[in-house]
Amino acid sequence: MSDENTTEIRQFLLDSLVEMNYSIDDIDDDTALGPAGADLESLSLAELSVRVEDRFGVRFDDDEAEKLAGMTVGEFVAAVAERRAAAATAGS
Template sequence: MTSHDEIKKFAFEALGEMNYDTADFDGDTQLGPAGVDLESLALAELGVRVEERFGLRFSDDELDELASLTIDEFCAAVETRLATPATSA
């Protein structure tokens, strides 16, 4: 099972690869304008990177909501999704 710390490490690495300076970021940093300041395309890219790495999918609505989450809240949401068996739609 993937831990919160593993997801967080991946998120920080992904943000770094996306040319964000993560030196001043911590778990309480918001992904949206009040923190990392990810715009919609960057939020989508982070979502896609997490989807590819951890094998889960975000709906468009979920991607839009990422901006309101802190890094720790985002990682907890991914961790919960990974622990919950997928259901067919």
């Protein structure tokens, strides 16, 4: 997984949060996406997932919402990068 890849995903995540009216002032890789950190509610997590799916061609199952809420920004970025790499490998 390249640093360029994770940097792109992280920036997209932060840009999406700003567009969704969340403050990113105190958000770093160790910030949880759910209530203990960025405080994304289930609908916001679903919107973020759809944005990431559309942008990077990865998929999150409906039953993963709770898992996503427990992830940190860094874990989420790594999961997207991993799925993106797997999708690229499967498609080649």
